[in-house]
Amino acid sequence: MYTWELEHWPEYTFDAQVGEFWTNKALAASQKILGAMAVVPDDLGSEARLDLMVSAAIETSAIEGEALNREDVRSSIKNHFLSPGDKVAVHDPVAAGISALILEVMDLYNAPLTPERLHHWSELVIPGANAGSFVAARPGAGRWRTHADAMQIVSGPVHNPTVHFEAPPSCRVPAEMDTFLAWFNEESRGLPGVARAAIAHLWFETIHPYEDGNGRIGRAVADVAVSQMLGQPLMMSLATVLSKHRKAYYQQLNLASKDTLDVTPWVNWFGERTVEALEGAISVIQYVVKKARFWDALNTDALNARQIKLIRKMLGDDAQAFQEGINARKYQNLTRCSKATATRDLQDLVTQGVLVPIQSKGRYARYGLVLV
Structure with a gap:
């Protein structure tokens, strides 16, 4: 059975020691990042942040099989920090949209999650055909799914597909999302931070509230949760690590969405990836410093x-x-x-x-x- 079909859904449980273990490790790694940034000149710190944001935008799209042009993504993010006269034209609405999402997660990580905010994210990640603007989204973006057909994740040939997961019927989505958002904004605050982020991502993906873009939006939800745990904008690229472990990522999500509401294995796996991403951020900072020293010499x-x-x-x-x-x-x-x-x-x-x-x-x- 899928977890949303179980009697006590969505009462997730997990081993508190596992959640606390990875949360402590993540907080320790975050302190190392702050220490590294404290001795780095402002321009190099900004370059490291830019590199991490570009990687996050590209890799969260790559997980879904969508390849973005790195220069378009970089320009989209840099435009956010430039005056209107210095902005560079970006012709790829997909790159512009996912970049805007990454920036909003960083700028507004402490703001409550609301249906309106998630709908806005949906419009950003599923832009329309108008290459001049990513505001005009495709039909179905910016609102909960409403179709009567089952929302399934499938693979294989059309005549004999393999169903990996089926989400709750569309008619249940508004109520399911109300319950999720109330938990995220209020009830979950006392949980170990990594466990909260892991459950938030899993829960969102289980509901699968949109016609498309659920993976990218769900990873943005996880980024918000991790940033709230750290008490600062995300200085890491969780998507880069999840993309690196793409096959295992899907396997772990699949296992956690069936038969049991005990998500300890998922929290354990997600926690390890979170710490890996934070340690990767330290490597990015060190690499930027090495590049600067190289040019100086x-x-x-x-x-x-x-x-x-x-x-x-x-x-x-x-x-x-x-x-x-x-x-x-x-x-x-x-x-x-x-x-x-x-x-x-x-x-x-x-x-x-x-x-x-x-x-x-x-x-x-x-x-x-x-x-x-």
């Missing part, structure tokens, strides 16, 4: 335009494309130079201590940046 007068272009790429928004390093062929394609020039430029960067060999087998030689 770099003697650009000793480099040519091709070499500087490579370094900017390896440290910029395209950094993920260089996780395996750079080789001569890739350098040729990037800078439009000859093979001999590519080899000479790369060797010169090694001599200057900018690059270090990470694989040195003839034409397959690859190099990585020296960040300390």
Whole structure:
């Protein structure tokens, strides 16, 4: 049976020690983030926050199989902090919408959750066809689902689908959401923070109140709960970690939505992911500082335009494309130079201590940046 069919739904239970264990670990990790940010210059702290928000927007969409352009997302978020005359045009309404959601979660994390606020989020994550504006949402966005057909999560061929989950009938959604929101805004406040966030996300996904966008909105609800636990805007990307563990994430949600209201295993799994995300934020801060130190120490007068272009790429928004390093062929394609020039430029960067060999087998030689 699905949990919403059980007699005592939605009276979730969990081992309090598990909830407290992960909450304490999350709070300790949060203190480390505050300590790291305290010694980081303001501009670098802002860059770290931006990187985390961009990652959150991209990865919460990636979980749903939607690939966003990183530059569109970055521009959408940066526009929030710029004066009107400095804003950059963003042509992807999906990137603009999910970015607006991430920003609202950070700006208004302490505000109560209401149907109106959730409906607004629904309009943001399910924009209409008008590429000039993400305000005009698709039919069905901005209101609870009303269709008579069962709301099911399925996979497999159309003629023989596998039903993974079925949500409560649409006619029950308004009352179910009233109960959920009353719990979230009032009754749940005394729970261990991580357990509250885990249950909030699971409960929202179980109701599945919208035609589409439930995953992204449900993860935003979890972000709000974690921010409220920390007492500050989210300095982490929970979605990045959930995307990394995407298969297990769906498996754990599926297990927690059937047969029992004891959600201790789900709270335990979610707690571990929350701490992983917080520790990942510390790594992002450290990486931003390393990049700044690298640029400060770099003697650009000793480099040519091709070499500087490579370094900017390896440290910029395209950094993920260089996780395996750079080789001569890739350098040729990037800078439009000859093979001999590519080899000479790369060797010169090694001599200057900018690059270090990470694989040195003839034409397959690859190099990585020296960040300390």
